[in-house]
């Protein structure tokens with residue numbers, strides 16, 4: 001008799017599997033009780049040369065520098081000068097005002113699509129200032145603040161968003177998938193996981209050429225469930241690529257909450273442990289913590305200590321895009337109750353606390369940036385908004401390959417351009 005048949009199976013429960021659900025749905029009270037917010041300054045800052053096996057506490061902590069009073073505390077304080085802090089604040093504010101203006105432009109039919117960075121502006125702004133010119137960012141679509149911090153021209157953003165004849169990418173990308181090599185901003189890949197692989201490959205190429213430039217790659221929490229994330233981490237770890245790999249855990253992947261990507265089982269930073277590389281978990285709404293963690297990982301990469309995985313713990317305060325309505329899947333007031341606050345308000349409070357900013361200066365900056373944005377929008381609208389003017393169709397066949405192959409020539413002939 002088969003030994004399996006002798007087992008008594010009658011008392012076994014039926015098999016089941018588990019589908020995680022977010023703690024609150026529309027109409028229910030907001031519930032962030034599962035989120036632990038440790039004191040600012042509580043996490044230690046190890047030397048970059050410390051072996052990875054001695055750093056396995058870091059992915060379970062939360063690196064925070066700014067406390068509730070707006071003071072910078074603890075070992076991760078990057079001790080930035082006031083000009084850098086003001087540059088960060090300006091980039092964040094410019095991003096927020098521009099986002100608001102472009103969201104409205106979408107509702108007015110002037111662009112086909114837009115995505116806001118609301119609540120996540122600290123990440124791109126701090127990293128653009130922390131990393132060197134020449135380093136390469138493989139960004140998400142929520143990193144406009146990087147371009148703002150590096151002073152990318154507003155008019156070029158507007159022309160791309162309006163898909164008009166001066167679109168710097170000549171209609172080859174979605175309105176918000178920017179590409180700005182000279183600003184350290186690699187062509188934004190809409191295939192969400194691919195950016196990690198691109199960043200690792202670019203970093204390895206830089207090392208292969210004995211260059212001194214490093215790469216930084218970004219994905220969202222939802223994208224960590226894709227194979228690309230794990231493949232890139234394997235390559236980065238094995239070849240000790242000079243790269244920083246970041247997960248923006250903004251709690252949502254369109255309408256899927258982060259639990260669907262595994263947030264209930266462990267932290268995203270802790271995924272680093274399986275690959276044998278350091279993982280940092282960082283308050284993504286704390287400009288100073290983002291800056292310090294990025295610099296720490298950059299120092300490791302630049303000194304051939306290998307890659308670092310950083311989880312930025314944050315919250316997507318707006319909808320995923322102009323095509324999304326978040327009130328369908330989460331409580332309407334969830335964003336306003338996010339326990340880590342608003343990154344812009346926190347940096348502003350810090351600058352005021354150290355006597356380097358005031359409410360009046362803030363209001364004046366808003367007025368100045370609003371005027372700049374208005375001027376760029378006006379200039380772009382004179383060239384054309386969606387459907388009013390377009391790049392020449394002939395251009396879609398140009399700059400695709402260094403030497404156009406027969407398919408391109410054939411398609412161009414068929415299109416008659």
Ligand SMILES: Cc1ncc(C[n+]2csc(CCOP(=O)(O)OP(=O)(O)O)c2C)c(N)n1
Pocket residue numbers: 140142190191192193219220221222223224248250252253254316320
């Ligand atoms: C490979 C791939 N699959 C699916 C999509 C469609 N898509 C675009 S954004 C998105 C959600 C991504 O969520 P997350 O990684 O958490 O990033 P977030 O938008 O929250 O920053 C999806 C599924 C895509 N662009 N690429």
